[in-house]
Amino acid sequence: MVEWTDAERNAITFLWEKIDVGEIGPQALSRLLIVYPWTKRHFQAFGNLSTSAAIKGNPKVAQHGKTVMGGLENAVKNMDNIKQAYASLSVMHSEKLHVDPDNFRALAECISLCVAAKFGPTVFTAEAQEAWQKFLAVVVSALGRQYH
Amino acid sequence: MVKWTDLERSTVRAVWEKVDIDEIGPQIWARVLVVYPWTERYFGSFGDIFTTTAILNNTKVAAHGKVVLEALDKAVKNMDNMKRMYAALSLLHFQKLEVDPDNFRLLADCITIAIACKLKSALTPQVQATWQKFLAAVVEAMSSQYY
Numbered sequence: 001m002v003e004w005t006d007a008e009r010n011a012i013t014f015l016w017e018k019i020d021v022g023e024i025g026p027q028a029l030s031r032l033l034i035v036y037p038w039t040k041r042h043f044q045a046f047g048n049l050s051t052s053a054a055i056k057g058n059p060k061v062a063q064h065g066k067t068v069m070g071g072l073e074n075a076v077k078n079m080d081n082i083k084q085a086y087a088s089l090s091v092m093h094s095e096k097l098h099v100d101p102d103n104f105r106a107l108a109e110c111i112s113l114c115v116a117a118k119f120g121p122t123v124f125t126a127e128a129q130e131a132w133q134k135f136l137a138v139v140v141s142a143l144g145r146q147y148h
Numbered sequence: 149m150v151k152w153t154d155l156e157r158s159t160v161r162a163v164w165e166k167v168d169i170d171e172i173g174p175q176i177w178a179r180v181l182v183v184y185p186w187t188e189r190y191f192g193s194f195g196d197i198f199t200t201t202a203i204l205n206n207t208k209v210a211a212h213g214k215v216v217l218e219a220l221d222k223a224v225k226n227m228d229n230m231k232r233m234y235a236a237l238s239l240l241h242f243q244k245l246e247v248d249p250d251n252f253r254l255l256a257d258c259i260t261i262a263i264a265c266k267l268k269s270a271l272t273p274q275v276q277a278t279w280q281k282f283l284a285a286v287v288e289a290m291s292s293q294y295y
Contacts, residue, residue: 034273035280052274109257116264117271121175124265126182127200129258133183 011131016076024114025069026062031110075139083142090146101144108136150285159278164224173213179258223286230289238293249291256283
């Protein structure tokens with residue numbers, strides 16, 4: 001089981017309270033689709049994703065970004081049991097959506113970048129980065145857990 | 149050989165122009181040592197790097213950050229010839245420093261995060277894609293003499 005120091009718990013909840021999922025979520029998903037273009041294959045139903053401008057202006061991308069980012073709330077509230085909290089979501093991504101779990105890591109990277117860009121170096125310090133990236137790594141691991 | 153469009157070349161240069169080596173250099177090593185603590189094993193001669201406070205105040209850590217960014221400056225100026233340019237440095241990291249090349253990717257991530265903190269929304273998704281392509285080429289060049 002993952003061990004969290006008090007400092008890490010505080011850093012994660014502190015950042016989470018400041019994060020607007022409606023702002024960061026769409027940005028992170030847009031970055032994923034632009035920086036790692038093969039990920040577009042999972043979103044054929046979203047309409048026009050053919051250019052960066054189309055992706056950034058696509059309301060389904062924005063909505064889904066918000067949904068995914070909002071999903072992190074479950075992990076923040078269940079930090080000692082993220083694996084169980086995400087078990088059914090992991091099964092869904094594996095069996096229904098057929099998402100390569102490597103993409104979870106790519107999305108986590110994009111989320112971290114958005115958070116860094118939003119808060120700058122005085123808030124997203126080295127310690128904050130360590131806690132946040134550890135948190136996302138645990139989420140990524142939990143999402144990949146039910147794959148076989 | 150990596151192909152660069154004119155837009156990618158100008159994007160990398162534009163990002164680099166905004167990077168103050170004296171400001172960003174110290175930050176990148178602090179982030180690597182704090183976020184990936186096993187990297188401390190490579191810096192035995194730097195003195196106290198075993199707490200976050202010590203890392204953030206360590207002058208050798210700060211100086212080494214600048215050394216790395218000065219080397220990156222060479223890559224910005226020689227985007228078509230990185231492999232040859234970094235051959236000796238790659239050999240040094242392999243044979244003498246015995247650095248696991250996986251750590252180059254972690255350092256590249258911390259450089260990108262530090263730049264994101266600085267540039268904020270100017271690091272658009274397209275700029276991010278180009279910058280990460282650039283750093284991936286650097287990481288590959290730095291790994292090229294390993295076998």
